[in-house]
Amino acid sequence: MSTQASILQVENISTRFRTQDGYVHAVNGISFDLKKGELLGVVGESGSGKSVTMMSLLKLLPMPPAEIVSGTAKFEDQDLIQLDTNQLRKIRGGKIGFIFQDPMTSLNPVLTIGYQLAEPMREHLGFSRRKARKRSAELLELVGIPMADSRLNDYPHQFSGGMRQRVMIAIALACDPKVLIADEPTTALDVTIQAQILDIVKRLRKELGMAIIWITHDLGVVAGMADRVAVMYGGFIVEEAPVNELYANPKHPYTQGLLKTLPNLEGDRAKRLESIGGQPPDLHQEPKSCPFAPRCSKAFERCLQENPSLINRGKNHKVACWWNSDSGEKV
Amino acid sequence: MSSEERPVLLKVEGLKKHFPITKGVFRRQVGAVKAVDGISFDILKGETLGLVGESGCGKSTAGRVILQLYSATAGNVSFKGQDLMSLNKEDLRKQRPHMQMIFQDPQDSLNPRMTVGSIISEPLVEHGKFKGSERRERVEQLLESVGMNREFTNRYPHEFSGGQRQRIGIARAIALSPEFIICDEPIAALDVSIQAQVVNLLEDLQEEYGLTYLFISHDLSMIRHIADRVAVMYLGRIVELTDSETLYSTPQHPYTQALLSAVPIHDPKHEMNRERVILTGDVPSPANPPPGCHFSTRCPRAEKRCFEESPEWREIEPGHQVACHLV
Numbered sequence: 001m002s003t004q005a006s007i008l009q010v011e012n013i014s015t016r017f018r019t020q021d022g023y024v025h026a027v028n029g030i031s032f033d034l035k036k037g038e039l040l041g042v043v044g045e046s047g048s049g050k051s052v053t054m055m056s057l058l059k060l061l062p063m064p065p066a067e068i069v070s071g072t073a074k075f076e077d078q079d080l081i082q083l084d085t086n087q088l089r090k091i092r093g094g095k096i097g098f099i100f101q102d103p104m105t106s107l108n109p110v111l112t113i114g115y116q117l118a119e120p121m122r123e124h125l126g127f128s129r130r131k132a133r134k135r136s137a138e139l140l141e142l143v144g145i146p147m148a149d150s151r152l153n154d155y156p157h158q159f160s161g162g163m164r165q166r167v168m169i170a171i172a173l174a175c176d177p178k179v180l181i182a183d184e185p186t187t188a189l190d191v192t193i194q195a196q197i198l199d200i201v202k203r204l205r206k207e208l209g210m211a212i213i214w215i216t217h218d219l220g221v222v223a224g225m226a227d228r229v230a231v232m233y234g235g236f237i238v239e240e241a242p243v244n245e246l247y248a249n250p251k252h253p254y255t256q257g258l259l260k261t262l263p264n265l266e267g268d269r270a271k272r273l274e275s276i277g278g279q280p281p282d283l284h285q286e287p288k289s290c291p292f293a294p295r296c297s298k299a300f301e302r303c304l305q306e307n308p309s310l311i312n313r314g315k316n317h318k319v320a321c322w323w324n325s326d327s328g329e330k331v
Numbered sequence: 332m333s334s335e336e337r338p339v340l341l342k343v344e345g346l347k348k349h350f351p352i353t354k355g356v357f358r359r360q361v362g363a364v365k366a367v368d369g370i371s372f373d374i375l376k377g378e379t380l381g382l383v384g385e386s387g388c389g390k391s392t393a394g395r396v397i398l399q400l401y402s403a404t405a406g407n408v409s410f411k412g413q414d415l416m417s418l419n420k421e422d423l424r425k426q427r428p429h430m431q432m433i434f435q436d437p438q439d440s441l442n443p444r445m446t447v448g449s450i451i452s453e454p455l456v457e458h459g460k461f462k463g464s465e466r467r468e469r470v471e472q473l474l475e476s477v478g479m480n481r482e483f484t485n486r487y488p489h490e491f492s493g494g495q496r497q498r499i500g501i502a503r504a505i506a507l508s509p510e511f512i513i514c515d516e517p518i519a520a521l522d523v524s525i526q527a528q529v530v531n532l533l534e535d536l537q538e539e540y541g542l543t544y545l546f547i548s549h550d551l552s553m554i555r556h557i558a559d560r561v562a563v564m565y566l567g568r569i570v571e572l573t574d575s576e577t578l579y580s581t582p583q584h585p586y587t588q589a590l591l592s593a594v595p596i597h598d599p600k601h602e603m604n605r606e607r608v609i610l611t612g613d614v615p616s617p618a619n620p621p622p623g624c625h626f627s628t629r630c631p632r633a634e635k636r637c638f639e640e641s642p643e644w645r646e647i648e649p650g651h652q653v654a655c656h657l658v
Binding site for chain 2: 045046160162163190191192193194195196198199217218219220221223224226243244247248257258259261262263264265266269270272273274275276277279280
């Protein structure tokens with residue numbers, strides 16, 4: 001997968017929010033590449049900036065208070081950050097699809113599912129009403145909704161949570177997107193329903209071959225889905241590696257800590273969970289040092305003074321840390 | 332843990348909670364949401380019983396009915412041999428200090444206008460425990476025992492992060508030195524790195540004060556870590572109950588099996604080779620549960636009988652109870 005061409009190149013995105021008590025520095029210079037057909041998992045806790053990063057790409061944030069301070073996002077020879085709303089509108093829901101976390105609030109309650117499914121196709125592809133309706137029924141079938149044809153006239157409240165999330169996926173897929181951004185799409189769902197949705201996404205990915213950015217806080221979901229994983233903390237990517245490499249050989253103290261805090265479903269039962277002490281960072285402070293340093297057991301003077309950049313430490317494995325986990329050396 | 336004989340602290344028998352659905356001006360009852368539909372189990376002193384299930388299965392309602400926060404429709408709850416449902420208001424109030432609850436969302440369960448000190452001392456005031464400077468000392472000591480600074484008493488909940496607020500909620504719950512605490516999804520609203528802190532705290536407190544927990548959660552991995560025995564709930568009924576070792580290694584009920592196989596594991600190699608039981612469809616409405624076995628509509632192994640008769644709640648091995656025709 002790594003040899004393939006990239007479809008989306010994001011460089012140095014920084015986004016902040018203006019609030020009454022000064023700026024909140026949500027995203028602080030994020031860069032990543034998305035390869036064709038790849039599934040990139042973006043993992044982080046709440047407030048780590050994972051959603052804001054992706055929403056910045058398509059300017060889905062209310063501006064103000066949000067401000068994109070810097071950065072470029074190259075998609076098909078265009079810089080998304082430079083586009084105006086009209087140009088972006090042609091891309092949103094078209095070549096780049098978006099699935100949001102909460103299927104309860106992201107569908108319009110007063111429009112039928114059929115209308116909401118057809119809308120992007122009529123808008124982006126210029127489909128006639130009839131053609132869009134036919135394709136809508138196919139899409140619903142694709143995401144495993146039985147009796148698709150008759151359900152097009154139903155309203156969102158007539159669907160369960162899992163079904164609504166399937167509808168969201170169908171809408172996102174309507175225009176054959178090149179890139180699909182899924183923002184915690186299964187977090188609001190129960191595990192058995194989550195398993196159904198993950199199954200559908202895996203299948204569709206094989207059939208349609210789009211690239212996916214999958215945002216989640218669940219390290220388990222990413223393990224089963226992603227080709228590559230980026231771990232975020234305090235508005236930075238702190239580690240990025242192919243999925244097997246990341247779980248087998250985590251190099252950033254935060255990733256290491258996070259993997260150790262998780263209880264196992266199989267195998268030995270730990271007597272006591274390891275935990276990461278302290279609290280998540282306060283994003284009101286402009287980050288001038290490593291955001292994880294106050295909670296890090298490996299931190300030394302430099303960590304509190306300078307922010308490490310994301311550098312390659314072999315096998316496509318990038319880490320942003322002054323401490324080298326392989327040699328134990330302080331850089 | 333299992334070999335030693337422990338006394339039963341709490342006994343639940345045939346507990347039901349139906350919420351009426353009413354219609355019209357006269358609020359005629361036209362149906363009922365059968366949130367809890369006949370559950371029975373014992374909780375032994377000093378153990379942690381995990382109660383798992385998906386949203387809407389009735390696990391939180393069960394917790395609240397046990398503490399008599401809702402009045403039960405049918406069934407019995409006895410705490411240390413005393414039938415809680417037969418008690419009058421005043422006698423029940425006297426039992427309250429022994430049974431406490433930790434809620435899911437520390438944002439909602441702490442009054443934003445009260446200081447941390449008054450939140451934690453409220454149960455002490457209510458039950459007339461400690462006076463004056465002794466009470467203040469007790470509050471500070473409680474704060475310390477949940478890993479917070481004793482100087483925080485004059486601050487307000489909004490000044491704290493989610494994990495810290497949950498610690499305040501825990502301090503309030505242990506203020507009256509209860510024997511039994513129901514933890515209703517205490518970590519669901521917290522970040523992963525904070526969850527472990529709170530779970531470790533709960534375990535430390537259990538060890539220190541000999542607490543008994545009913546730990547309600549949808550997080551199967553965390554339940555495995557914290558619980559001695561686990562009850563799996565589906566649509567108002569318990570489908571399987573056994574010690575956590577057995578439940579996770581050899582689950583017997585098809586629902587337990589499906590649930591366990593649906594949990595993502597944080598190991599990509601393992602995930603690749605895992606066989607999943609993917610359930611079709613959704614959980615039926617508790618207002619209109621299927622006749623027979625509640626799980627029959629989604630069960631991959633359901634037979635004719637499953638759709639007609641409710642399976643009996645029976646013991647298949649000592650300490651392992653299952654409600655399924657096929658086991």
